[in-house]
Amino acid sequence: MKLHKKIKIFLVLFCLPLLVVFVSNYSIESFAKGKTYSNVTLIKKNKVGLVLGTAKTLVNGRINLYFKYRIEATVALYKEGKISFVLVSGDNSTKGYDEPTDFKEELIKRGIPSEKIFLDYAGFRTLDSVIRAKEIFGQEEITIISQEFHNERAIYLAEKHDIEAVGYNARDVSRRYGFKVQVREYLARTKVFLDILFHVKPKFLGDKIEIK
Template structure:
């Protein structure tokens, strides 16, 4: 019941702040792109990764954002989500100077909090799949960040059912982290300035 209530809470609180139409979403200076692995087993491309990159490129080229924070995990030299995102964005014509890398986005909570505390951004577009955007906006609300979500293309239920199930429990964990455990990001550190464009 508690897990179900957590999911319903997040759904209700965030339902009016998700956009899938690039023409309908309000413009903001910065987009926060949430990381995931570029490759799956056997070097297959991760479509969650590809579709997030495609979505943020669409925002940038439509003039809806001026800067991108690519936030993800950088735990080993072989697993560097921010750099993978940067390379993929640049391959689609996004200039390097329009991208800032957050190497300590180990979890969604870390990415959202660091966006405010390290990059000084509290009015953002979050880019991920809709199910993920909802949780990220919920976390943003707790920290006083004005966030809306731009939904990257999702996978079919049959292709993404494991992720959907994992998200169900991740939402309960988000409520637990924020309201019970008061979980903090693993790392904070020095401020990073977003350049004017």
């Protein structure tokens, strides 16, 4: 094979994935522009705030700052009257790992009444959390609570499934602290388009639950 042909093949194999990642990231950021808020006084009121789950602690046993800051953001929204109920959606795929309950316990400690908190134990992915908020919990307008980069992707998914969504941005972490998460986010944004293209559904649906 001639050298120039090998170079062309290399460029295609190397550049095409990068282009896909760039376009995916740009599309999601552009779509979510003006739909995420960091000031609690500016965001509109919605009945339900959807908190996207994450682990409470890191492997080293320290508190996960993503968890801590999402808790703080949720409490701020509730105390300002910008949400009336909290829907915590996270992973509970094994007996010893329960993101939703960890969030609920901490939210109760911060003053949100237990009866105002609903748990979705099958939020294995952002896609699952967003679609189940509508299909199981009946919400067609929601406030999504997570870090800004995560909110942007969730809002894109929500709108593509006929859910009107805004995002309230929890405090972000340093680049060094969140480096692995940031790398995964670029890949997750690319996968969003595959999920939409192939009409991927949540792993589980189930009986409807009324939030009231």
